[in-house]
């Protein structure tokens with residue numbers, strides 16, 4: 001219907017014949033088959049840039065790499081398209097054109113999924129609406145954008161030729177209901193909430209389900225990536241034919257993929273430094289990977305123009321593209337700018353992740369180039385004399401309660417919180433049964449001996465009460481509070497907040513009567529542990545020196561233990577404009593060893609909170625052992641009123657190790 005025709009043509013005064021002419025004209029336009037165009041041909045012919053969304057207005061001109069991505073969308077042999085990309089490569093315009101094409105050329109129901117409902121609204125109003133207004137062939141089939149009764153709702157647009165667009169936030173449970181779509185575009189999928197669309201499950205699966213009735217559906221996924229192991233776009237790209245953009249060197253003509261490179265790679269972005277070692281971005285050049293030619297930014301437009309997409313895996317209907325800002329022909333993505341940005345962030349891990357994601361379009365590996373590998377930790381394990389190495393002053397135990405077992409770690413603490421993992425034991429059994437807890441108690445009562453015979457008893461223990469057996473843990477710990485056996489629970493980290501590892505606030509009087517767990521600042525503890533796992537021993541004048549906080553492990557630990565220790569990744573998230581960091585466990589990985597390290601550290605923090613002076617204690621403990629007459633010092637100086645000091649020293653009988661019990665795997669006792 002020609003609703004935008006001048007009002008008087010619709011007047012009855014002009015007669016039925018006038019109206020009929022209008023109708024026939026409109027019908028003819030709709031009946032005419034649209035010319036068969038690929039998406040890039042369509043964009044070249046019809047696409048217009050809007051003032052709100054582009055630095056320039058007028059006709060759209062594609063960069064050569066955009067053409068290949070667009071034409072995959074209209075290639076009948078392609079069903080799924082994945083674009084792993086940086087910012088500033090012109091991806092949003094590709095998205096816009098996909099919608100425009102399937103509104104104008106091949107009217108279809110289109111679904112656009114954005115990370116949040118607000119993003120979906122924003123995309124609909126700031127990208128799609130100007131496009132519909134400014135692209136003449138679309139304006140014809142849109143109708144009045146402003147009319148009150150128009151079908152142009154922000155989250156649902158219905159067009160005269162039967163095409164439609166629905167906009168959904170991946171955070172909205174139920175957002176996918178009642179929608180069917182032939183074309184579904186998932187935008188910024190690495191920004192989708194981890195928990196999925198509430199109870200309904202994974203948002204991408206839900207969205208794809210909405211296309212199942214269309215044999216000729218198209219699924220388009222695009223995103224800047226986030227963290228390795230978590231990134232959905234990377235996973236999707238890995239399933240694709242993995243196309244990268246090859247450009248010819250202007251000097252030797254060899255085709256190659258542009259890469260950022262680094263100090264250790266001969267090719268990639270290079271720049272000079274001043275006499276103080278500061279980088280000079282204006283000197284940037286690119287070293288050709290094949291022949292070592294020097295390539296300048298001015299060569300880039302022609303290289304990109306002559307470039308081509310090449311896949312590295314067989315094609316199975318899934319086209320994948322990787323593109324980053326090094327290829328971009330936008331003026332703000334010139335190589336000099338990219339180097340300036342890198343020099344700004346290279347020393348700040350948080351900002352470095354942003355650069356790697358948003359400029360290079362790559363996933364971030366934890367701690368950048370210094371990713372901690374379990375194999376490196378396993379390679380530096382040690383053998384020491386006795387159960388308790390020299391240097392240990394205080395012993396703590398941590399317990400992680402699982403549905404079929406309790407895992408326990410005994411840790412010795414020395415000067416400046418240098419730390420030795422003395423034992424890791426798994427006691428199998430039902431945490432609802434007393435048998436299991438009796439065994440845990442025997443473990444906590446055990447004494448550990450130094451090579452010279454000095455006995456050590458456990459001075460504090462933290463047992464996790466956060467799992468399925470909270471009441472049982474409470475009962476166990478409550479009756480052992482005088483021995484500093486503490487029921488603890490990890491904080492629920494809101495927006496990456498760093499609470500102290502051991503809570504500083506005193507329980508209120510009202511709460512005192514009720515037993516409750518100690519809430520541990522897990523995020524802060526994990527920061528400390530990750531930092532300390534990176535510490536390395538140094539050799540000074542022929543002697544090995546360990547830095548404060550160094551974590552020693554014995555040779556009996558297997559690679560799985562260390563894999564658990566480094567299982568979690570520090571991820572940058574954004575909420576309300578604030579960036580923050582949280583620790584997250586990639587799917588399918590176990591983290592008990594890390595939890596044990598967290599609770600051990602919490603136990604030490606608890607002892608310090610109640611008055612332990614660790615370094616002072618190290619001095620007295622270091623003295624040679626004389627049987628009888630030592631343990632008097634093993635009392636924390638100023639125990640608080642509500643926590644009694646440790647009971648009298650245990651007799652050696654009471655501390656007989658119970659390592660031979662069935663169901664127990666004590667690594668230390670095997671060592672001893």
Ligand SMILES: [Zn+2]
Nearest residue numbers: 249252288293
């Ligand atoms: Zn070359």
